[in-house]
Amino acid sequence: xxxxxxxxxxxxxxxxxxxxxxxxxxxxxxxxxxxxxxxxxxxxxxxxxxxxxxxxxxxxxxxxxxxxxxxxxxxxxxxxxxxxxxxxxxxxxxxxxxxxxxxxxxxxxxxxxxxxxxxxxxxxxxxxxxxxxxxxxxxxxxxxxxxxxxxxxxxxxxxxxxxxxxxxxxxxxxxxxxxxxxxxxxxxxxxxxxxxxxxxxxxxx
Amino acid sequence: xxxxxxxxxxxxxxxxxxxxxxxxxxxxxxxxxxxxxxxxxxxxxxxxxxxxxxxxxxxxxxxxxxxxxxxxxxxxxxxxxxxxxxxxxxxxxxxxxxxxxxxxxxxxxxxxxxxxxxxxxxxxxxxxxxxxxxxxxxxxxxxxxxxxxxxxxxxxxxxxxxxxxxxxxxxxxxxxxxxxxxxxxxxxxxxxxxxxxxxxxxx
Amino acid sequence: xxxxxxxxxxxxxxxxxxxxxxxxxxxxxxxxxxxxxxxxxxxxxxxxxxxxxxxxxxxxxxxxxxxxxxxxxxxxxxxxxxxxxxxxxxxxxxxxxxxxxxxxxxxxxxxxxxxxxxxxxxxxxxxxxxxxxxxxxxxxxxxxxxxxxxxxxxxxxxxxxxxxxxxxxxxxxxxxxxxxxxxxxxxxxxxxxxxxxxxxxxxxxxxxxxxxxxxx
Numbered sequence: 007x008x009x010x011x012x013x014x015x016x017x018x019x020x021x022x023x024x025x026x027x028x029x030x031x032x033x034x035x036x037x038x039x040x041x042x043x044x045x046x047x048x049x050x051x052x053x054x055x056x057x058x059x060x061x062x063x064x065x066x067x068x069x070x071x072x073x074x075x076x077x078x079x080x081x082x083x084x085x086x087x088x089x090x091x092x093x094x095x096x097x098x099x100x101x102x103x104x105x106x107x108x109x110x111x112x113x114x115x116x117x118x119x120x121x122x123x124x125x126x127x128x129x130x131x132x133x134x135x136x137x138x139x140x141x142x143x144x145x146x147x148x149x150x151x152x153x154x155x156x157x158x159x160x161x162x163x164x165x166x167x168x169x170x171x172x173x174x175x176x177x178x179x180x181x182x183x184x185x186x187x188x189x190x191x192x193x194x195x196x197x198x199x200x201x202x203x204x205x206x207x208x209x210x211x
Numbered sequence: 212x213x214x215x216x217x218x219x220x221x222x223x224x225x226x227x228x229x230x231x232x233x234x235x236x237x238x239x240x241x242x243x244x245x246x247x248x249x250x251x252x253x254x255x256x257x258x259x260x261x262x263x264x265x266x267x268x269x270x271x272x273x274x275x276x277x278x279x280x281x282x283x284x285x286x287x288x289x290x291x292x293x294x295x296x297x298x299x300x301x302x303x304x305x306x307x308x309x310x311x312x313x314x315x316x317x318x319x320x321x322x323x324x325x326x327x328x329x330x331x332x333x334x335x336x337x338x339x340x341x342x343x344x345x346x347x348x349x350x351x352x353x354x355x356x357x358x359x360x361x362x363x364x365x366x367x368x369x370x371x372x373x374x375x376x377x378x379x380x381x382x383x384x385x386x387x388x389x390x391x392x393x394x395x396x397x398x399x400x401x402x403x404x405x406x407x408x409x410x411x412x413x414x
Numbered sequence: 415x416x417x418x419x420x421x422x423x424x425x426x427x428x429x430x431x432x433x434x435x436x437x438x439x440x441x442x443x444x445x446x447x448x449x450x451x452x453x454x455x456x457x458x459x460x461x462x463x464x465x466x467x468x469x470x471x472x473x474x475x476x477x478x479x480x481x482x483x484x485x486x487x488x489x490x491x492x493x494x495x496x497x498x499x500x501x502x503x504x505x506x507x508x509x510x511x512x513x514x515x516x517x518x519x520x521x522x523x524x525x526x527x528x529x530x531x532x533x534x535x536x537x538x539x540x541x542x543x544x545x546x547x548x549x550x551x552x553x554x555x556x557x558x559x560x561x562x563x564x565x566x567x568x569x570x571x572x573x574x575x576x577x578x579x580x581x582x583x584x585x586x587x588x589x590x591x592x593x594x595x596x597x598x599x600x601x602x603x604x605x606x607x608x609x610x611x612x613x614x615x616x617x618x619x620x621x622x623x624x625x626x627x628x629x630x
Contacts, residue, residue, distance in 0.1 A: 031262055031274065033324040034258070042255030043250075048346065066256065067253050072260045072273075074433065076264065076385060078440075092386040094373070095390030097393065102372075106365075107369055108398035109368075113364065118369060125326070126327075127330060131345065131355060143284045151299065166386070166388060176439075183436065
């Protein structure tokens with residue numbers, strides 16, 4: 007492998023270094039999240055009322071960037087894609103879990119990662135959300151023997167979209183880029199529509 | 212980095228209410244300047260994408276968040292009731308050799324970084340405030356209850372799905388994992404279905 | 415606080431263009447790996463190995479070379495320096511990574527060899543995975559070549575005809591045949607029966623040195 011990436015997978019450095027890298031990557035992650043306003047529940051929740059679609063823009067931009075990066079680094083022979091971790095698919099638990107998660111997301115206005123940014127910047131609701139998350143994980147942990155069978159059901163392993171649709175990897179990549187750009191155009195249109203006041207808007211702090 | 216518009220008298224526009232807030236909470240105000248505008252979500256998103264890509268290139272894995280919460284809970288339960296934790300398949304997954312040191316967990320350290328990075332960004336942009344983000348339609352207390360309840364639901368949902376918007380949405384999204392895309396779609400459906408019930412909370 | 419977001423139309427447009435180009439080219443490229451994917455019929459391969467149709471003996475290879483078998487390609491998988499020291503006449507050096515990528519000649523007969531034969535066997539598998547049918551390897555490796563072609567030790571009880579054919583082959587390659595009296599020699603494989611003898615694990619370097627000394 008010319009490039010030798012992922013470097014940790016090829017034994018280029020050990021666990022200690024990997025933990026340092028974790029912190030550094032986390033710092034950059036947190037930085038950009040806050041820069042994008044994701045640490046602010048009011049801004050974030052605008053997504054679900056179609057007034058401020060920053061969540062969609064930010065997430066989709068991140069996904070597309072990393073996705074293209076993975077494709078082209080692999081194509082250039084610099085990265086061994088087969089050694090990159092692909093989250094496993096568990097159809098039923100992930101759909102049900104997603105619905106529950108989404109309901110919580112709209113209620114709380116933050117997600118696990120952004121709640122840490124919110125808490126870090128002094129937001130009490132971020133702290134409350136973190137506490138809630140810990141409680142939720144505990145509830146799940148205690149309930150897991152009972153619902154374990156469902157939680158482990160319908161597993162499909164590292165199933166990817168190209169495999170599922172029978173399309174080439176590159177075609178799926180191109181398709182997602184197209185969907186993203188379409189979504190961005192739609193988002194801009196929705197936000198412009200939201201800005202045109204049907205009634206006078208309050209200037210709030 | 213402050214390019215906030217001002218009135219002719221030099222008063223920053225759009226922040227009249229926050230000035231009022233500052234008057235009543237002067238002792239606790241940490242910011243020295245008015246809040247700078249957020250970055251473009253596209254640019255911030257690409258920035259996160261690069262960080263995510265770096266994680267893949269360096270570690271062969273993506274970013275995450277909910278896993279850190281699991282590690283913390285598993286460690287806490289293991290400390291309080293070791294045999295119970297060891298006997299529970301879910302907790303054991305986050306414990307190695309029976310004892311968990313969350314500080315050696317990759318995701319926990321990443322989250323520590325997120326806290327540092329988020330704070331740094333907010334400090335430089337003048338966006339640190341000890342406050343509760345809520346709409347005018349509800350009280351602080353109500354908002355905090357909502358946040359806790361929402362967090363609980365997300366904790367359950369994330370563990371059921373084995374990830375959250377970071378671990379599945381970003382990492383799974385970029386690696387084209389089917390289950391991750393299903394999760395994200397389901398999450399948005401769940402959110403849009405719930406949002407109308409909470410309209411007053413955000414106005 | 416509700417704070418406006420800064421808009422960067424120039425940067426955003428540039429990013430969008432990069433994304434479009436990156437995505438469109440990805441569709442064209444199709445696969446994120448330029449490496450060839452191989453596939454094998456494991457049952458078929460097992461059958462081939464069991465029937466010993468996967469390898470050739472050194473004598474067989476030597477005969478092919480001497481008789482100028484058409485489109486024979488002998489590949490040496492060892493390091494550059496080892497190749498420079500000594501290689502089978504007509505062989506080209508191709509490391510395993512290249513074997514995985516090199517352009518293929520569908521009409522050629524490939525024979526791979528390495529020091530002992532293991533790497534050559536792996537190369538054989540790679541070429542089969544790439545769809546090549548006419549591929550063999552030297553199971554005993556260079557050891558076998560030196561033992562059976564360059565330095566064969568023939569028992570004195572071997573029939574004259576056989577001894578002559580071995581000597582002719584050996585001489586053709588500049589080697590030397592030795593006739594040994596005792597019974598404790600390895601039987602020289604006949605070109606006719608194609609049986610493989612167990613090569614001595616003698617030092618390749620020693621054998622090569624002996625060959626060198628003999629040369630003028």
